[in-house]
Amino acid sequence: MIGGFAGILVVAAVVGVIVGVHKSSSGDSKNGGDVLSTTSKSVSSICSTTDYKQACVDSLSSVANNQSATPKDYVQAALDYTVQAMKAALANTSAIGKSANDSYNKMAVQDCQELLQYAVDELQASFSMVGDSSLHTMQDREAELMNWLSAVYSYQQTCMDGLTQTDLKSAISNGLVNATQLTDNALAIVSSISQILTAFNIPLLNTTAITNASSQQRRLLEVSSEDGGYPSWLSAADRKLLAQAGPNSNIRPNAVVAQDGSGQFKTIGAALAAYPKNLQGRYIIYVKAGIYNEHVIVQNNQVNVFMYGDGPRRTMVTGSKSNAGGTPTFQTASFSAIGDGFIAKSMGFQNSAGPQGHQAVALRVQSDMAAFYNCRMDGYQDTLYAQAHRNFYRNCVISGTVDFIFGDGATVIQNSLIIVRRPLAGQQNTVTAHGRASPRETTGLVIQNCRIVPDTKLFPDRFTLPTYLGRPWKAYSRAVIMESTLGDLIQPAGWLPWDGDFGLNTCFFAEYANRGPGAATAKRVNWGGFKVITNRNEALTYTVGPFIQGQTWIAATGAPYVLGLTH
Numbered sequence: 001m002i003g004g005f006a007g008i009l010v011v012a013a014v015v016g017v018i019v020g021v022h023k024s025s026s027g028d029s030k031n032g033g034d035v036l037s038t039t040s041k042s043v044s045s046i047c048s049t050t051d052y053k054q055a056c057v058d059s060l061s062s063v064a065n066n067q068s069a070t071p072k073d074y075v076q077a078a079l080d081y082t083v084q085a086m087k088a089a090l091a092n093t094s095a096i097g098k099s100a101n102d103s104y105n106k107m108a109v110q111d112c113q114e115l116l117q118y119a120v121d122e123l124q125a126s127f128s129m130v131g132d133s134s135l136h137t138m139q140d141r142e143a144e145l146m147n148w149l150s151a152v153y154s155y156q157q158t159c160m161d162g163l164t165q166t167d168l169k170s171a172i173s174n175g176l177v178n179a180t181q182l183t184d185n186a187l188a189i190v191s192s193i194s195q196i197l198t199a200f201n202i203p204l205l206n207t208t209a210i211t212n213a214s215s216q217q218r219r220l221l222e223v224s225s226e227d228g229g230y231p232s233w234l235s236a237a238d239r240k241l242l243a244q245a246g247p248n249s250n251i252r253p254n255a256v257v258a259q260d261g262s263g264q265f266k267t268i269g270a271a272l273a274a275y276p277k278n279l280q281g282r283y284i285i286y287v288k289a290g291i292y293n294e295h296v297i298v299q300n301n302q303v304n305v306f307m308y309g310d311g312p313r314r315t316m317v318t319g320s321k322s323n324a325g326g327t328p329t330f331q332t333a334s335f336s337a338i339g340d341g342f343i344a345k346s347m348g349f350q351n352s353a354g355p356q357g358h359q360a361v362a363l364r365v366q367s368d369m370a371a372f373y374n375c376r377m378d379g380y381q382d383t384l385y386a387q388a389h390r391n392f393y394r395n396c397v398i399s400g401t402v403d404f405i406f407g408d409g410a411t412v413i414q415n416s417l418i419i420v421r422r423p424l425a426g427q428q429n430t431v432t433a434h435g436r437a438s439p440r441e442t443t444g445l446v447i448q449n450c451r452i453v454p455d456t457k458l459f460p461d462r463f464t465l466p467t468y469l470g471r472p473w474k475a476y477s478r479a480v481i482m483e484s485t486l487g488d489l490i491q492p493a494g495w496l497p498w499d500g501d502f503g504l505n506t507c508f509f510a511e512y513a514n515r516g517p518g519a520a521t522a523k524r525v526n527w528g529g530f531k532v533i534t535n536r537n538e539a540l541t542y543t544v545g546p547f548i549q550g551q552t553w554i555a556a557t558g559a560p561y562v563l564g565l566t567h
Helices: 004-025 041-047 053-059 071-099 103-131 135-140 142-162 166-190 193-199 207-221 236-244 268-273 536-540 544-548
Strands: 255-257 283-287 290-293 296-298 305-309 315-319 335-337 343-345 348-351 363-365 370-373 376-378 384-386 390-394 397-400 402-407 410-414 417-420 429-434 444-448 451-454 467-470 478-482 508-512 530-532
Touching: 041 053, 041 071, 041 193, 053 071, 053 166, 071 103, 071 135, 071 142, 071 166, 071 193, 103 142, 103 166, 135 142, 135 193, 142 166, 166 193, 236 343, 255 268, 268 283, 268 296, 390 544, 397 402, 402 410, 402 444, 410 544, 417 429, 429 444, 429 478, 467 478, 467 508
Parallel strands: 255 283, 283 305, 290 315, 296 335, 305 343, 315 348, 335 363, 343 370, 348 376, 363 384, 370 390, 376 397, 384 402, 390 410, 397 417, 402 429, 410 444, 417 451, 429 467, 444 478, 478 508, 508 530
Antiparallel strands: none
16 A cells, blocks of 8 residues: 555556556557567567467566567566556555545545555565576466466456446546556466467477376375365365364364453454564464454465364354445445465354345455365355455355455365355345456356355245346356256356346356256256366366465475365
8 A cells, every 4th residue: 555755656656657548558458459560579479378468468578679688578477567547546546546535436446545555465465476487387386377477367356346436436447557458468478378388499398208197196086085075285284273173172272262361362453463573484373262343454475374272153153234224235245254274164254234234244355275164154245356366265154145255366165054044025046156357367156065055044936036046247157057956946048147238148057967956967057157067177277276276385295186076
């Protein structure tokens, strides 16, 4: 966030970028004509896969005439140019945001500033990662870079989603155009690293070894790959923590939270505030039984936090902020996990605003490589906000009504109970609303080996109240329901439009090997974006290993295999 004298310097520095970038890419449309015909062969090769070709050419201008430039130099140039455009958009948002005319939009502008700063940080991290890579290790790190760049794209979308003041939204949107185009181009460039290396006559990695490794992984995916109920990609130390964590464990937490004074802290926020500098390993917080009515945020510099409670019904974080109550959805979360590597076990997260609160988030997850075990997320509309990055949920309970599992993360929910509650009169329940806005984002929502059932106590008329598996919140929404039991509340059509024909042919909604009375696909929607997966190998691409690179999280030890299909 920009402020004070330093902010004045940064604004002054980026004013030229705002004007310069806008001028250079002004009028750049998708599939930009003959732009590449007047550029060098190297620039043409790199920009050929992008949608915004003039912006791409401009972004490579600093190295275009360097005869000794390598693909790495070009990728870094594209990323650095995108960083400058994002800084310009951040400065632009800060300046324009002063015109917000109500408290809601003032908060939404603050959200934009926070989100665009995250975008700058992750673009800079991507730039550094490429700089620290050799040509071949850059190829190896493609998935990591795509994960970060997908989050950058998502942050821009989230910024715009929060604004309601028409002139303000339009002005900030216009200021983001260049950054959005350049981010999309960066996704295209990084996803084409192998193609770029070939164009520069640089040998690729040993394709035979890669093929053999892929075949071995495919075989291993076919077998059970769990150890004590935890995925094998979780480190031995973390599996031990998860297995032992509980009220009678002999784990020595760094911090104990207890409302009765029997711990070091009475609030979770106070325990997080004590997060040590230069931490090595995990920061372990034990939260004793109690209802913690506090707005908890695990900040982005609080990495590798492991938090456990006495059970998801006994240790509960709760709040009641809601969109209807005047708070932007982004800020309604009772608990927000931002710092990377967050793990929670045996805890509950709740938003008590009720269905009349409309958007009211219980848990927001921005943390990369985040995992939740034996947890509950209870709310109504927008309960679980899997906002960005890679996150994994196992043996959890998630309840809600409208779009209650949503966001633009790369998310796998496994072996969990998904409970549909009674919405407001006139509302139609939708389990998912994924937010992928670019087809190049590596995000999506996978529900695997779960049960989707009604809350029978509050929902006795489940046969007459429509419930759907999801709807396309953004144009390229992606959700896969696989190997799950679907209750009789799921409508035969399965999926619900968002607004007319928006996204119906560009989304990707799929089902594979589901069971139960709601699983029949004969009467499903006939959208271009829906399919029933019949090929096992295709289904495997949406499991923990291939989809969210689960085997690479947290320095895995032992067997080199990942979770696959359950049947």
